[in-house]
Amino acid sequence: MIHTHDRYSLAAQEDRCAPRTKLTIPAQLRASGGRPFRTVVHDLSISGFSAAAINRMHLGQLCWLTLPGLESLQAEVVWWDNCIAGCAFAELLSPIVHDNILARYSSGGVFRPVA
Numbered sequence: 203m204i205h206t207h208d209r210y211s212l213a214a215q216e217d218r219c220a221p222r223t224k225l226t227i228p229a230q231l232r233a234s235g236g237r238p239f240r241t242v243v244h245d246l247s248i249s250g251f252s253a254a255a256i257n258r259m260h261l262g263q264l265c266w267l268t269l270p271g272l273e274s275l276q277a278e279v280v281w282w283d284n285c286i287a288g289c290a291f292a293e294l295l296s297p298i299v300h301d302n303i304l305a306r307y308s309s310g311g312v313f314r315p316v317a
Contacts (some may be wrong), residue, residue, distance in 0.1 A: 234264040255287040
């Protein structure tokens with residue numbers, strides 16, 4: 203039986219029902235029990251992000267991402283490869299907040315299909 207947590211992690215990384223946008227956002231990342239460090243977010247979706255992490259981060263480790271102008275967002279590390287951590291947000295990012303971040307940090311606009 204798959205636990206809800208496992209399904210969320212899988213959906214956040216594999217389903218890709220939320221579009222991932224490649225961008226560059228200066229941010230701060232803090233792993234559980236650690237000190238915050240400067241990072242760069244490389245891609246973002248409503249379900250998660252990937253960011254630079256010089257020190258190894260471990261699967262299942264809790265972390266907090268602070269984007270400019272926003273409160274810290276709790277996430278969990280779901281993969282780590284070559285100094286890049288992939289994380290799933292504990293709570294999905296609001297589509298409005300997501301779109302505002304993309305409008306600020308990506309060169310193109312954010313377009314959502316009309317349902």
